[in-house]
Amino acid sequence: MAKQQQWNASDIDDQTGRTAVVTGANSGLGIATVDALARAGAHVVLAVRDVRRGEAAAGTVKDAKGSVEVRRLDLADLSSVREFAASWTGDLDLLINNAGVMNIPEARTKDGFEMQFGTNHLGHFALTNLLLPYVTDRVVTVASGAHKIPSSNHMHFDNLHLTGGAYSPMTAYSxxxxxxxxxxxxxxxxxxxxxxxxxxxxxHPGWAATNLQGHDASVVRRALMAVGNRFFAQDSKAGALPTLYAATQDLPGASYVGPDGFAEMRGGPTLVGRSAAASDPVSAVHLWRASEELTGVTFPQLSEAKAAL
Known part of the structure; x- marks a missing residue:
């Protein structure tokens, strides 16, 4: 029996007339996602902290049926998140929460949040809720198999910012x-x-070779990652396929997509499982309420907000 061909970016349905926002889109998985959606006909907004780098990345998208533009967004600064959302007009078909930092030395966002929690979660939490009245199809958030690491078998609700000596780069990332x-x-x-x-x-992308690993706080991990990126990892185009699959295929809400290969490290996109901690609705509600308190952003009254647009 012939092996079924792996789904890839050329299988994306025509996206002409659709608009997408991709955060952290100036390199790696982000620009690979932008490129594939633009080639399929979408208008894609690169939401990036460094506009100059964003423009350079946008210039690499060639021969696309769709179009690209660059707008500034710093997820580590809630005022920037609010400014980006306030400037938005018109329908937004796809919001892809792709940006992230990984395993960095301890740092704080402009609002005083632990940098990885603040950027990877709280910034996207605020952005999504502020843009939600405009969203017409779906929100895709890029997670990681690292959520299964033992240090993250629960949220540290008593110390979300891991202060007082509780910080470690991997614990914060996971x-x-x-x-x-x-x-x-x-x-x-x-x-x-x-x-x-x-x-x-x-x-989640599995193990994809991107520039995230180069910022690891550990010299040893950086060296190991460099070896792994060279010999074992997928490239960014392959790593972006789960995101693109989640963004364009007819899947149920709350689906989680990752690679179908060994340990979900590489391979074609497929539905994958979460840890028990990531499936806990009580923790999900608790995190939501904590996030609203920290950011000052709440879930919108969608019918009223949509009517006001």
Whole structure:
């Protein structure tokens, strides 16, 4: 029996007339996602912290049926998130929460949040809720298999910013990725409760060679990652396939997509499982409420907000 051909970016349906926002789109998985959607006909907004680098990345998208533009967004600064959302007009078919930082030395966002939790989760939490009245199809958030690491078998609700000596780069990263999945779970629950036809999904790239690994706080991990990126990892185009699959295929809300190969490290996109901690609706609600308190952003009254646009 012939092996079924792996789904790839050329299988994306025509995206002409659709608009997407991709955060962290100036390199790696982000620009690979932008390129594939633009080639399929979408208008794609690169939401990036460094506009100059964003423009350079946009210039690499060649021979696309669609179009690209660059707008500034710093997820580590809630004022920037609010400014980006306030400037938005018109329908937004796809919001792809792709940006992230990984395993960095301890740092704080402009608002005083632990940098990985603040950027990877809280910035996207605020952005999504502020843009949600404009979203017509789905929100895709990029998580990671790192959410299964033992240090993240629960959210550290008593110390979300890992202060007082509790910080370690991997604990902070894995907690932020667990938060991405709990966010997706509760967002889908709220959308369904409202009867709103927008879906929340998540994806992870497996082991993809990107520039994230080069910022690891550990010299040893950086060296190991460099070897792994060279000999074992997928390239960014392959790593972006789960995100693109989640963004364009007819999947149920709260679906989680990753590679179908060994340990979900590489391969074609398929539905994959979460850890028990990432499937806990009680934790999802608790995280949502904590995120609202920290950011000052709440789930919108969608019918009223849509009517006001």
């Amino acid at each position: 907690q932020s990725k667990l938060a991405n999945l709990l966010f997706t779970l509760e967002l889908q629950s709220r959308l369904a409760s409202e009867g709103w036809p927008v879906r929340a999904l998540a994806a």
